[in-house]
Amino acid sequence: MSLQFWLAFAAYLLPTFPLGYFWHLRAFKTRYDALEMLRDDVFIPMGLGSMVLQGLLFAWAYPLLFAPTEWFWSTGALGFFVFAGLLSWSFQVLPVAAKYRMASVPAFVALESAFVALHFAVVSPLIALAYAM
Numbered sequence: 001m002s003l004q005f006w007l008a009f010a011a012y013l014l015p016t017f018p019l020g021y022f023w024h025l026r027a028f029k030t031r032y033d034a035l036e037m038l039r040d041d042v043f044i045p046m047g048l049g050s051m052v053l054q055g056l057l058f059a060w061a062y063p064l065l066f067a068p069t070e071w072f073w074s075t076g077a078l079g080f081f082v083f084a085g086l087l088s089w090s091f092q093v094l095p096v097a098a099k100y101r102m103a104s105v106p107a108f109v110a111l112e113s114a115f116v117a118l119h120f121a122v123v124s125p126l127i128a129l130a131y132a133m
Helices: 003-027 029-035 044-065 073-092 094-099 105-132
Strands: none
Touching: 003 029, 003 044, 003 105, 029 105, 044 073, 044 105, 073 094, 073 105, 094 105
16 A cells, blocks of 8 residues: 555544534534434444545545646546435435434434535545645
């Protein structure tokens, strides 16, 4: 694996964990509690393991999907934001809203959609920059 791969992996993982923790368990905890869907004893290592796997896969996939160049890194960042953001939204928001019991499906969809958009607005340019180096 190249240095760019590991930089892209770090570009995904390092902001994802604190952003996810802060969003779900601090800033919007009362809103998630009102949805009556989160466990009281959230198992952080399982979530972190999921993020590690996602980071490895996204770091591997980025150069296959977007031709990395130092001049047009912003184009790759935008493409990755759209592709990976929609892919994650389709895994993280839609099936959860469709299958799980919660107090308000529209509130969950709005809250999680905002999280996915923010998450990929942060990590997409960082991953693109890692491959533009």
